[in-house]
Amino acid sequence: MNQASSSSSMPKPSIVLPVIAIIAFFFWPLGLILSIVAIAKYSKAKGTTARTLAIVALVMNAGLAVPLVGCLAAIAIPNFIKFQCRSKQSEARANLKSLYVSQAAHRAETDSYGADLNTIKFEPMGAKLRYTYRIVEATKDTFRAEATGSGDMEGDRWVITEKNALESLDSRCH
Numbered sequence: 001m002n003q004a005s006s007s008s009s010m011p012k013p014s015i016v017l018p019v020i021a022i023i024a025f026f027f028w029p030l031g032l033i034l035s036i037v038a039i040a041k042y043s044k045a046k047g048t049t050a051r052t053l054a055i056v057a058l059v060m061n062a063g064l065a066v067p068l069v070g071c072l073a074a075i076a077i078p079n080f081i082k083f084q085c086r087s088k089q090s091e092a093r094a095n096l097k098s099l100y101v102s103q104a105a106h107r108a109e110t111d112s113y114g115a116d117l118n119t120i121k122f123e124p125m126g127a128k129l130r131y132t133y134r135i136v137e138a139t140k141d142t143f144r145a146e147a148t149g150s151g152d153m154e155g156d157r158w159v160i161t162e163k164n165a166l167e168s169l170d171s172r173c174h
Helices: 002-009 016-026 028-041 049-110
Strands: 131-138 143-149 157-161 166-170
Touching (some): 016 028, 028 049, 049 143, 049 166
Antiparallel strands (some): 131 143, 143 157
């Protein structure tokens, strides 16, 4: 009898917090937090409207998370791939600039540009080379060198000339 009187004297949970969590559905992170708080607060209050509304708010807000994360991924992944591709292209740009310096030093010593990478003492830098380097043409006054992508950068080509003009001929990064 004592239990019956104590359970009937307990106040009924208010439905305000779960209703706010449902309304906050349009402000996704806040709605999810409020719905978790509501479910934690009313988890022991069995069979009440407040508990039911807290569960509805949690399901609504958690259900919004999957499409939201999907949309964010749809925006972020292509940008990341493009950034990653441009990062890999920096190898070609840096090594071609180094090749230009090697050619300039060779010309200062011999009064002509070298036609071979070994002749100008050029060795590309990088732990994993994604490009192959070659001198396309070399005369007394001009040279043209090229970096051609291989592996995941296949189809990417860069060129540099005696004027230190670095140019992309074919780019994989669009």
